Amino acid sequence: MILILVRHGKSVANVNKVLSNDPDKYPLTEEGLQQASFTARELRKLMVSKLYTSPILRAYQTATVIGEALGLIPVVDGRLRERDLGELNNTYMEADHWKLRLMRKEIEARGLENWDSLKRRIANFVEAVAGEEVVVAVSHYDPIRAFVSIATGVEEDVSLWGVSIPNASMTIALYGEGRVKLLTIGAPVLLPSVLSQLNPQPELRGE
Known part of the structure; x- marks a missing residue:
């Protein structure tokens, strides 16, 4: 299996430096829509x-823009949702990153989803789509x-x-014979060196 995890395009929350796991707030900005379109064109390879x-x-x-380019309907899966932020939900972070502030004991985050919980649900998603x-x-x-991770x-x-x-x-990531091989982390494009490992079918979808 080839698994491609795409982060959403830039949103109003990113621009305004707001932490949020609300399902229906903070849409993509115009730049975010353009980013999604660019990634969709890359995925057509x-x-x-x-x-x-x-x-x-x-x-x-973001998935809707990608789906339109690929001819696919996005399937919603709650295991891919944002980290549950607890009392930090819908808060504005002006200065240092909120995780640094947590480590320095400058803020509290009751209800914040812990790292192990986050890893378990992502691992569960990957296992479910392995076929x-x-x-x-x-x-x-x-x-x-x-x-x-x-x-x-x-681990941490x-x-x-x-x-x-x-x-x-x-x-x-590539999955095969019980092993995982990471090919890219946070890459903006599909380089030829990566495509050669994915056995693509170029131009199969046309323009």
């Missing part, structure tokens, strides 16, 4: 068999980092501090 998405609006909008050939799943920053064996959230997952980027 592959024969994607299934498209899944988080139910959160910014992810669903597909080429899967695209639109999700969020922390769930995708949780997948990177599973694939690399890096803060240990992945330097791992960047930009908006509309692609994190790609």
Whole structure:
């Protein structure tokens, strides 16, 4: 199986520096829609068999743009949703990253979904779709980092501090014979070196 995790395009929440796991707030910005369109064009280089998405609006909008380009209808899967933020939901973070502030004991986050819970639900999603050939799943920053944690064996959230997952980027893994091989983390394009490992069928969908 080829698994391609796509982070949603830039949203109003990203621009306004608001943390939110609400399902129906903070849509994509115009830039975010353009990012989703660019990623969709990249994904046309592959024969994607299934498209899944988080139910959160910014992810669903991204998946809709991708689905229109690929001729696929996005399937909503709650396991791809944003991290449950607890009392941090819909809060504005002006200065340092909220995780740094948590580590410094400057803020509390009652109800925040823990790292192990996040990894379990992402692992459960991957196991459920393992029978597909080429899967695209639109999700969020922390769930995708949780997948990177599973694939690399890096255990703690803060240990992945330097791992960047930009908006509309692609994190790609190959699954086979019980092994996982990460090909990209947060990549904006499908490079020829990556495509050569994915056995694509170029131009199969046409323009």
